[in-house]
Structure formats: structure tokens, C-alpha cells
Amino acid sequence: MKPANHPYHHGNLRQELLRAAEAALEARGVQQLSLRELSRELGVSHASPQRHFATKQDLINALATVGFQRFDAIAAKATAAARGQDFKARLTKVALAHLGFALKHPALLALMFEAKRQPALPPELLTALQSAFSHIPRILKEGQEAGKIVPGDPHRLALTIGAVVQGLVAIAVDGKIKGDSLKVIVPEVIGQVLNGLSTGKAKA
Amino acid sequence: MKPANHPYHHGNLRQELLRAAEAALEARGVQQLSLRELSRELGVSHASPQRHFATKQDLINALATVGFQRFDAIAAKATAAARGQDFKARLTKVALAHLGFALKHPALLALMFEAKRQPALPPELLTALQSAFSHIPRILKEGQEAGKIVPGDPHRLALTIGAVVQGLVAIAVDGKIKGDSLKVIVPEVIGQVLNGLSTGKAKA
DNA sequence: ACATCATTGTTGTCAATGACTACATTCTTG
DNA sequence: CAAGAATGTAGTCATTGACAACAATGATGT
Numbered sequence: 508m509k510p511a512n513h514p515y516h517h518g519n520l521r522q523e524l525l526r527a528a529e530a531a532l533e534a535r536g537v538q539q540l541s542l543r544e545l546s547r548e549l550g551v552s553h554a555s556p557q558r559h560f561a562t563k564q565d566l567i568n569a570l571a572t573v574g575f576q577r578f579d580a581i582a583a584k585a586t587a588a589a590r591g592q593d594f595k596a597r598l599t600k601v602a603l604a605h606l607g608f609a610l611k612h613p614a615l616l617a618l619m620f621e622a623k624r625q626p627a628l629p630p631e632l633l634t635a636l637q638s639a640f641s642h643i644p645r646i647l648k649e650g651q652e653a654g655k656i657v658p659g660d661p662h663r664l665a666l667t668i669g670a671v672v673q674g675l676v677a678i679a680v681d682g683k684i685k686g687d688s689l690k691v692i693v694p695e696v697i698g699q700v701l702n703g704l705s706t707g708k709a710k711a
Numbered sequence: 712m713k714p715a716n717h718p719y720h721h722g723n724l725r726q727e728l729l730r731a732a733e734a735a736l737e738a739r740g741v742q743q744l745s746l747r748e749l750s751r752e753l754g755v756s757h758a759s760p761q762r763h764f765a766t767k768q769d770l771i772n773a774l775a776t777v778g779f780q781r782f783d784a785i786a787a788k789a790t791a792a793a794r795g796q797d798f799k800a801r802l803t804k805v806a807l808a809h810l811g812f813a814l815k816h817p818a819l820l821a822l823m824f825e826a827k828r829q830p831a832l833p834p835e836l837l838t839a840l841q842s843a844f845s846h847i848p849r850i851l852k853e854g855q856e857a858g859k860i861v862p863g864d865p866h867r868l869a870l871t872i873g874a875v876v877q878g879l880v881a882i883a884v885d886g887k888i889k890g891d892s893l894k895v896i897v898p899e900v901i902g903q904v905l906n907g908l909s910t911g912k913a914k915a
Numbered sequence: 916a917c918a919t920c921a922t923t924g925t926t927g928t929c930a931a932t933g934a935c936t937a938c939a940t941t942c943t944t945g
Numbered sequence: 946c947a948a949g950a951a952t953g954t955a956g957t958c959a960t961t962g963a964c965a966a967c968a969a970t971g972a973t974g975t
Contacts, residue, residue, distance in 0.1 A: 538768075564742075613828070617824075617825060617828060620821075620881070621821060621825070623885065624817070624818075624821060624884075624885075663896060663899065663900075666879075666887075666888075666896065667875070667900045667903055667904070669878065670875050670876075670881075670900065671871070671874050671904075673877070673878035674873065674877035674878030674879075674881070675870075675874045677874075677877050677878070677881065678870060678874055678877065680828075684870070692867060692870065695867065696867075696871045696874065698907075699871055699904070699907040700871070700875075700904050700907050701907065702906070702907035702908075703902075703903040703904050703905065703908070704903055704907070
């Protein structure tokens with residue numbers, strides 16, 4: 508009846524739903540996320556989301572998946588940009604990339620980590636997740652092979668750095684680190700930790 | 712009508728609600744938490760929770776508050792038990808206490824951190840939260856005053872250690888650290904980081 | 916071209932939920 | 946022991962997620 512408004516087939520509903528959902532998520536939180544409200548917002552019927560997300564949890568999982576994919580893309584770009592640079596510089600770049608993402612999309616990040624806790628992770632979510640968390644261990648492994656840091660179990664070393672970055676992210680999201688000081692604090696913290704892991708003891 | 716079953720006044724409904732809510736939380740997740748279901752479980756009417764928690768969010772906030780209080784108590788006990796011990800030992804004890812709590816109550820911890828993200832924190836929640844996170848900075852400050860670690864800004868140092876512990880917690884909750892190896896890994900990671908922060912460079 | 920069928924969107928409905936109101940029972944306290 | 950505060954109950958409402966039956970569009974093979 509209203510082909511002027513929109514054709515019967517939206518044509519891009521899935522993407523729009525994800526977009527609107529992310530906006531609503533950042534604005535009102537996960538608890539307030541309502542499929543029907545999203546439908547209203549997009550001018551579609553209340554049942555149309557079902558064609559793209561069988562259940563509300565599926566929409567949430569899809570949100571988490573694209574979140575991890577973006578997370579991954581940003582980290583990959585950061586490592587690429589730092590190619591050839593100092594080992595520590597690369598690590599710092601990736602950490603900053605993580606933090607930048609966290610500060611830009613705090614609610615999405617929270618949703619991502621909540622989704623990670625699901626007992627049965629959807630395969631795509633698992634893939635996106637693994638890829639997103641592969642960068643730091645890879646850089647560490649390279650640094651280890653170059654003899655820059657203590658040998659030991661690479662898994663544990665990655666754990667240490669991963670813990671630091673993850674913790675920094677959690678703290679930064681809480682607003683405990685003011686925006687600009689990030690570029691100062693992150694290299695400092697990374698430096699302190701690397702200092703404890705490095706083979707040579709150059710700096711004080 | 713049924714004084715045999717239970718008296719008109721439950722007498723302890725608030726506590727029981729919190730208990731049942733925590734159980735349901737760990738069993739089925741926050742999303743599935745239902746006030747009516749809790750009421751049924753406790754054999755009370757569907758409206759009775761309102762007398763104790765005006766809104767569902769209030770129940771969640773109360774859950775988060777008791778969570779932080781327990782968190783705080785455990786950390787306090789750990790520091791007390793390690794009184795007089797090595798600086799590093801005390802830090803490790805607190806970190807282990809944090810991790811122990813996290814592994815015992817993963818869903819509650821997730822809820823706590825989600826609750827922390829609320830724009831307007833209830834005062835009691837804020838108090839409990841601040842108290843729970845006061846232990847590591849205090850130990851660090853003591854260590855700093857004793858000249859064990861680099862002077863610098865104490866806030867930043869606390870940030871570093873806090874980040875590490877928080878990160879370890881997040882990783883441990885994911886099951887990435889198998890139960891027993893905690894006692895090995897945590898001191899190791901703490902040692903590595905402290906190594907980067909310490910004034911003297913004793914160990915390799 | 917065009918019939919067939921899968922996609923995608925719509926309307927209608929249902930049970931469950933959180934919140935609200937009016938009312939009942941019990942406890943407290945002056 | 947009377948008055949009122951606490952606490953619990955029954956009833957109701959709008960909203961929600963899920964489901965089913967149906968409609969419109971798009972794609973495919975011949």
C-alpha cells in the first residue's frame with residue numbers, strides 16, 4: 508500500500524537491525540534491548556526480525572560476532588601499520604588499538620564478553636573471537652623467537668601480556684583513565700611489564 | 712489458610728530472594744532471571760518481591776552489592792592472613808583471593824562488572840565497590856613507602872598491578888587457566904610484573 | 916517468458932513478565 | 946490494646962519474545 512515509503516522487501520533488514528541494535532545497546536544497555544522496538548524504529552512489522560535472527564539471543568550473538576570481527580580488523584591494521592618497528596612498539600600499538608575500540612564501544616565490548624561466557628558458542632562467534640585474540644600471542648612469539656624476551660612457555664607469557672591489556676581495557680572503560688593520558692600510560696605500563704620479561708636489563 | 716506451610720509473613724524474604732536469585736543467576740544467567748519465578752520457587756506471591764526490591768534492577772544492584780562486599784571480605788582476610796609477610800607475597804595472596812572468588816562465582820562476577828557500568832550507581836553499591844578495590848592500591852602504597860618499588864605516581868602503579876590482576880581474573884574465568892595451575896601461574900605473573908617495577912634488579 | 920519455489924515480510928495470537936493498585940494480615944510501639 | 950507501619954496477596958495492564966498462517970517478492974530452470 509505504501510511503496511513510496513518502502514518496498515515490501517526491506518532489502519537490508521539484517522544489517523539495519525544490527526546497526527539499530529548496536530545504537531540501542533550503547534544508548535540503553537542490553538537489558539533494554541527489544542526486538543519489537545527495533546522493528547518499530549525501522550518501520551517493519553514486529554515479527555520480521557525472526558527471518559534474520561531466530562531468537563533474541565541470536566541477534567545478540569551476531570552483535571558479539573561483528574564486534575569481535577571489528578576488534579580483530581582494528582588489531583590487524585595496527586600490527587600492519589607497525590610492521591618492521593620495534594617489538595615493544597608493535598605490542599604497544601596493538602594494545603592501544605584494543606583500548607581505542609573499548610573506549611569507542613564500551614557497551615558492545617561488555618556484550619561481547621558476556622556472550623563469550625555462553626556454554627555453547629556459535630561457531631562463527633568462536634572463530635571471530637579466536638582471531639581477535641590471536642594478535643598479541645603472535646607478536647609475543649615473534650619477539651621470543653628474536654630473543655627479545657625470556658624463553659619460557661610462550662603460552663604463559665602471552666597470558667601475562669594479555670592479562671595486562673585486558674585489565675587496562677577494563678579499567679579504561681570505567682573511565683578511570685582520561686582520554687589523552689592513554690597514549691602516555693599504555694606505553695608506560697607495557698614498558699614496565701616488558702621490563703620484567705625482557706632478557707636484557709637495559710632500563711631502570 | 713495454610714499456617715502449617717508458612718506464616719503469612721515470610722520473615723526473611725529479602726535474604727531468601729537474594730539467595731535464590733544468586734543460584735538462578737549462576738544456573739541460568741542474568742537474562743533468564745525472573746522475579747516471578749523466584750517468587751514461585753520461594754512459595755510466595757508474584758508481587759511480594761516488590762516490598763523488598765522496587766524494581767528488578769534493584770534486585771540486581773543488591774546482588775552486585777553483596778557480591779562486592781564478599782569480594783572485599785575475602786580480600787581483607789587474605790591481606791590479614793599475610794600480615795608481616797613479604798611485600799610480593801601479600802600482593803600474590805590478594806590476587807589469588809580475587810581469582811578464587813572469580814572462579815567460584817563467575818556469573819555473579821559478570822553481573823557485578825555489568826552493574827558497575829551503570830550511569831547512576833546506588834550509593835551502597837559504590838561504597839562496596841570502592842572498598843573491594845582498595846586492597847591492592849593500599850598494599851602497593853605500603854611497598855612504595857618501604858622503597859620496594861619505583862616511586863612514581865602511585866595511582867599509575869596501582870593501575871598496572873590492578874590491570875594485571877583484573878586481566879588474570881577475566882582470563883581465569885574463561886577457563887583458560889586450569890584450576891591447579893593458578894597457584895603456579897599467579898605468583899609467576901606477579902613476579903614478572905613486579906620485576907619490572909622493583910627498584911633493585913635481583914632476579915633474572 | 917513464465918511457472919515454481921524459496922526468501923522475506925505481515926498479521927494475529929499466546930504465555931510470561933515487570934510493574935502497578937487496592938486490599939489483607941501481621942508486627943510494633945506508644 | 947489501638948493505631949499505623951511492614952509485609953504479603955490478588956488482580957490487572959502493557960510489553961515482550963515466540964510462534965503460526967498467510968502475502969508479496971525474488972530467483973531459478975526450462
